[in-house]
Amino acid sequence: MFGTDRTVSLIAFAFAVLFFAFEGLYFPATRAKVVSLVTAGFDVVELCTYCIYFAASFYLFVLFIQAAIASQWILRILYIGIFGFACFVEYSYQNALGRFTNFYDIIGAFSATNEQTGDSVTTFVSYVAIGPPIILAAVTWLMPVSRPRFGWKMFFGLVFCFCVFYLHVSYVKNGLFQGEFPNNSFGSFVGTLTDFTIQNPVDQFRPIKRIEVESPSNLTKPQNNIIVVFDESIRADHLSLNGYSRPTTPFLSELKNKGLLLNWGVAASAATSSHPSYDAFITGAQPQQIESMSLRDLNSLPTIFQYAKAMGYRTVMLDGQMMTYWGGTKDDLNYIDEFDSLGVIDRPDRKEDWQSVSNKITDETQRKEGLKQWEIDERIAQMVNRIFTSSTGNFIFIYKRGCHFPYEKNFPPSQAIWQPVYHFQEQYEVPPADKLQAVVNSYDNSLKYNLDEFFKKLAADYSNLPNNTVIVYTGDHGESFFENGKAGHGGETTGEAEVPLFILGMSDARIDVGFKASHHNIFATLLDLMNYPGELRRSEYSKSLFKAKAADSSSRFFNPGPGKKIRFD
Secondary structure (H helix, E strand, C coil), X not given: CCCCCHHXXXXXXXXXXXXXXXXXXXXXXXXXXXHHHHHCCCCHHHHHHHHHHHHHHHHHHHHHHHHHHCEXXXXXXXXXXXXXXXXXXXXXXXXXXXXXXXXXXXXHHHHCCHHHHHXXXXXXXXXXXXXXXXXXXXXXXXXXXXXXXXXXXXXXXXXXXXXXXXXXXXXXXXXXCCCCCCCCHHHHHHHHHHHHHHHCCHHHHCCCCCCCXXXXXXXXXXXXXXXXXXXXXXXXXXXXXXXXXXXXXXXXXXXXXCCXXXXXXXXXXXXXXXXXXXXXXXXXXXXXXXXXXXXXXXXXXXXXXXXXXXXXXXXXXXXXXXXCCCCCCHHHHHHCCEXXXXXXXXXXXXXXXXXXXXXXXXXXXXXXXXXXXXXXXXHHHHHHHHHHCCCCCEEEEEECCCCCCCHHHHCCHHHCCCCCCCCCCECCCCCCHHHHHHHHHHHHHHHHHHHHHHHHHHCCCCCCCHHHEEEEEEECCCCCCCHHHCCCCCCCCHHHHEEEEEEECCCCCCCCCCCCCEHHHHHHHHHHHHCCCHHHCCCCCCCCCCCCCHHHCCCCXXXXXXXXXXXXX
């Protein structure tokens, strides 16, 4: 191939075969995707089409390895560096999330603040990724090549071939391969880059502007307060409010028994990680939109803050997690009158464990300055209480600190009701399987302390919330508890999409809580609470919870990542 020694071609082919075989065995989730793809009703033509595309991707990889072996030394280093970086990134994502990367991960990397460093791929390091590049380096060092070395012409020729092939795959995979083209780590890495190129080309780095919404001609001053509580890492089936065996939410259960809480039980989240879940939630985007729309188009949809402003509400957002606005787009801040980040809620110099280089977990009881982690939500509750008890016409969005792992940092040691608890040593470690019960114990302690105590501090009397205040509560996503050796969320399991959903401050027998709800039903519900006219709404949003009946229930879906939709039930 390309005039190299036959030995070089054979070694490149053998390396590629062994590399594909190794990853097929080492990454069962990816192997399962290939098996699922070729057995999911494919006819002979479809199966042959997939085999042709797969063979082409394999051939390109063989050419890459061949060039790495038979090029000038400076280019050998470049080839090995590219290959090593691809392995590092993709193996790390497999290690943490059980999947290769997608273009949303690049978006996250570009938009990440310093506070999000702990969420980067470097925290998920898989040392197995060192193996393939070292083997390739050894082969290139030991392999004698008698013919002239390849130069830059060959390098740029390969870059062109990879770009043409994977750009083509990016356009056709939705129609041919159900939105995903399973491949090896290197092919997936190149595919992610090309997907990003299509979804977010250079000219789209210009600031994103939200589609505008208009105010009704007969606008009057709002006569209520609307509070949205978007909690972190709350798995619905671990609330005793929803039938869980442990009394994790006795206060909320009491409110329900008194008829003060409308509970839809287990709802489906928009996504299984915070950033995409928030993006979808504030726009009311439905699963089919998230599956098909580009990220830029999705982030151009009008937000709930815009509708609130259009109806004359004073908009407030309190974020108990980050020091800057990190979701949505920067344009969103134009529609938020007061944004209180963690730097305002606590201290402007607050530091988290995941901001350190080591990612080592510290003892929260030893924090010398500022709020302990389990005190953040209590402070938020107090701040919000002062707003809605003293004024009307506020739309308040709370991103709670919640129950993100490491769970033991979300409750004081004195509140460790269920023992033993699991103590994380590193921010993104995956606990061993035999510690699952200790992990669950820690989570349940976190949930009981964090959720019930928050609502106790938020209001004194839920039978008579002042200023016609209504509170809508849900989580951003659920948890997997590290089952199957993967991170606590961000994957594709149903448990990671299970979130609670209830409303306080309303008691209407006509509201049917038997409806199977999802995140996207909340958007229209909030518009109804604002009395925003239906004819002015910029989209056909999902049915409002106030209008949906149990008989209207249908199959629910969630989006673990862009371009993919999974059935929830």
